[in-house]
Amino acid sequence: MSLLQTRAVSKAFGGVQALDGCTLGVERGSLTGLIGPNGSGKTTLFNVMTGYEAVDGCTVTFDGHEITNATPDRVFQLGIGRTFQLTRIFPRLTVLENMHVAAQREGWRSLFGRWSSSREHQRALELLDFVGLTRLQDVPAGNLSYGQKKLLEFAYVLVAEPDVILLDEPAGGVNPTMIHYLTDRIRELNQRGVTFLMVEHNMEFVMGLCDRVVVMNHGEIIAEGEPEAVRSDPKVLEAYLGA
Amino acid sequence: MKALRPLGLLALLALAVLFPLLFPNPAVDTVAVLTVLFATAVTAWNTFSGYSGYISIGHAAFFGIGSYAVAILCQDWHVPGGYLPFLLLPLAGLIAVAFAIPMGWIALRTRKHTFVILTIAMFFIMQLMAFNLRSVTNGSRGMSLPIPVSWSGAFYDLPFYYVGLALLLVAVALSWWIRNSKYGLGLLAIRDDEDRARGLGVRTGAFKLTAFVLAAFFFGMVGGLHAYFVESIFPAFAFDPLIDLMVALMAFLGGLGTISGPLLGAVILVPAQQFFTIWFNKPGFYLMIYGAMFLAIILLLPQGIVPALRGRFTKAETLAGPVRSGDDGDVAAAVAWAGDVGDGERGGGA
Numbered sequence: 001m002s003l004l005q006t007r008a009v010s011k012a013f014g015g016v017q018a019l020d021g022c023t024l025g026v027e028r029g030s031l032t033g034l035i036g037p038n039g040s041g042k043t044t045l046f047n048v049m050t051g052y053e054a055v056d057g058c059t060v061t062f063d064g065h066e067i068t069n070a071t072p073d074r075v076f077q078l079g080i081g082r083t084f085q086l087t088r089i090f091p092r093l094t095v096l097e098n099m100h101v102a103a104q105r106e107g108w109r110s111l112f113g114r115w116s117s118s119r120e121h122q123r124a125l126e127l128l129d130f131v132g133l134t135r136l137q138d139v140p141a142g143n144l145s146y147g148q149k150k151l152l153e154f155a156y157v158l159v160a161e162p163d164v165i166l167l168d169e170p171a172g173g174v175n176p177t178m179i180h181y182l183t184d185r186i187r188e189l190n191q192r193g194v195t196f197l198m199v200e201h202n203m204e205f206v207m208g209l210c211d212r213v214v215v216m217n218h219g220e221i222i223a224e225g226e227p228e229a230v231r232s233d234p235k236v237l238e239a240y241l242g243a
Numbered sequence: 244m245k246a247l248r249p250l251g252l253l254a255l256l257a258l259a260v261l262f263p264l265l266f267p268n269p270a271v272d273t274v275a276v277l278t279v280l281f282a283t284a285v286t287a288w289n290t291f292s293g294y295s296g297y298i299s300i301g302h303a304a305f306f307g308i309g310s311y312a313v314a315i316l317c318q319d320w321h322v323p324g325g326y327l328p329f330l331l332l333p334l335a336g337l338i339a340v341a342f343a344i345p346m347g348w349i350a351l352r353t354r355k356h357t358f359v360i361l362t363i364a365m366f367f368i369m370q371l372m373a374f375n376l377r378s379v380t381n382g383s384r385g386m387s388l389p390i391p392v393s394w395s396g397a398f399y400d401l402p403f404y405y406v407g408l409a410l411l412l413v414a415v416a417l418s419w420w421i422r423n424s425k426y427g428l429g430l431l432a433i434r435d436d437e438d439r440a441r442g443l444g445v446r447t448g449a450f451k452l453t454a455f456v457l458a459a460f461f462f463g464m465v466g467g468l469h470a471y472f473v474e475s476i477f478p479a480f481a482f483d484p485l486i487d488l489m490v491a492l493m494a495f496l497g498g499l500g501t502i503s504g505p506l507l508g509a510v511i512l513v514p515a516q517q518f519f520t521i522w523f524n525k526p527g528f529y530l531m532i533y534g535a536m537f538l539a540i541i542l543l544l545p546q547g548i549v550p551a552l553r554g555r556f557t558k559a560e561t562l563a564g565p566v567r568s569g570d571d572g573d574v575a576a577a578v579a580w581a582g583d584v585g586d587g588e589r590g591g592g593a
């Protein structure tokens with residue numbers, strides 16, 4: 001059974017059918033790409049999976065737990081981390097403080113401790129180093145460049161050691177060197193057992209990195225399979241050409 | 244600079260402790276008592292509103308509830324004037340908490356402007372209850388508290404001052420500790436992006452409510468102490484909307500979300516209020532000045548005094564370096580700017 005599974009997820013906003021019976025499984029240890037034209041429902045699907053958008057009459061399961069309409073904090077606690085298309089960091093907290101916000105998985109007792117002396121501090125520093133932001137740890141996160149913010153968001157999601165990470169356009173607006181760097185980081189984590197589901201418009205990025213690609217259009221899944229097969233699927237070409 | 248900090252704090256503390264002994268003048272000490280009470284209230288308020296970003300204009304309701312709690316308990320239990328009524332303060336705080344839990348639970352379902360409006364509405368509901376629940380509050384005729392007959396002259400203010408100072412120290416210690424705990428970090432994350440914080444496992448509901456209730460606890464105690472200090476209470480004065488406006492003004496003036504800022508605000512504004520009242524010889528005239536000040540602060544010093552000063556210092560240190568030229572310039576500019584926005588104060592000071 002898939003690690004993360006949605007069954008027949010539908011979601012409408014007023015007259016717009018953003019999702020229309022989406023059934024999607026993400027296998028443990030995979031690097032799955034989710035692509036599709038603008039407005040095809042990719043972000044909405046992420047929102048449903050992570051508790052940011054309510055649905056009815058369908059199910060979302062994660063590792064045997066039903067998480068349909070679970071709250072975002074519960075979804076996170078179970079081990080699903082995500083980033084946002086429009087990066088969401090805490091602008092007035094420093095980079096290091098941002099890293100500590102996500103480290104909330106240790107029971108309520110840890111609340112009374114100083115965040116800077118906890119066990120997670122070491123981990124936070126390691127991860128900052130991992131994404132190359134060590135130098136900026138005391139800078140308010142709002143001052144980072146666009147790409148740096150993406151890296152920070154990626155890093156603080158990692159603090160909690162999630163089993164699955166959903167990335168919404170990790171490469172959007174990021175320069176080629178940084179994309180390269182990001183690709184390496186994702187591969188490295190995947191080798192350590194982290195499962196990825198990522199939305200991305202940069203085809204080179206998706207085709208180079210993912211082992212499976214799912215294509216959405218008008219809220220439906222129209223194709224899925226290996227990158228090569230999807231690339232040459234006429235339905236996909238049609239969707240992208242807007243026919 | 245760093246090494247001097249504990250010394251400076253100790254000196255301030257000594258000054259606070261010795262103040263009424265150095266100035267044994269009842270008029271001055273009355274202002275000192277009010278200053279300490281407001282400083283406690285604003286510190287507690289800031290721990291909720293400053294850290295979480297939820298601006299409450301309704302916590303004065305808990306001040307009123309605390310006032311009435313002490314008055315009613317003294318009356319029902321026949322507590323004589325003297326030191327005994329001080330022992331009722333924690334109880335007054337807890338009674339305020341009992342009201343704050345459901346009120347906070349409801350109000351915190353909303354955000355931003357709606358939250359502000361809701362806290363104001365709740366405040367006026369409580370004030371209306373004080374007017375109308377005559378069997379409990381004696382309505383607009385008010386209530387009197389026991390009078391400590393054996394305290395007279397310059398001594399009268401001392402017990403109030405020291406009890407108030409003790410409350411203040413507890414409030415500041417708590418505020419400082421929260422700022423440095425993971426709990427406090429959660430509150431600051433809520434201020435920046437609540438939904439995102441929630442998605443990272445921060446129990447936003449519980450965090451907000453506990454901070455709201457904690458502030459109410461202190462408002463209850465401060466209200467109780469104030470009631471005993473002024474000896475009689477009336478609905479319109481125990482539930483006074485100006486208390487919340489004063490508290491908010493103090494926090495904004497000094498620096499919302501910092502530890503020392505709100506204290507500074509209280510130390511400036513409470514004596515200023517008393518001074519203007521005497522100067523113009525008309526109570527309430529100071530309100531015009533306050534209104535003008537509020538405007539001036541929002542326009543000229545939107546961050547408050549403490550963050551602005553800190554910005555000055557860091558700017559002076561970093562302007563020497565390259566600014567916005569390549570990577571290091573970014574850092575320098577960022578650090579300089581950090582001072583301006585940096586209400587994330589860690590050290591704190593009285």
Ligand SMILES: Nc1ncnc2c1ncn2[C@@H]1O[C@H](COP(=O)(O)OP(=O)(O)OP(=O)(O)O)[C@@H](O)[C@H]1O
Binds near residue numbers: 013017039041042044
């Ligand atoms: N909160 C909302 N309210 C109303 N409509 C919404 C909302 N969220 C999404 N939609 C609509 O649902 C549809 C799918 O949006 P979604 O953001 O999921 O697309 P997407 O595939 O992520 O697109 P993009 O590639 O541009 O990010 C769009 O038509 C969008 O306008």
Ligand SMILES: [Mg+2]
Binds near residue numbers: 043085
């Ligand atoms: Mg999207």
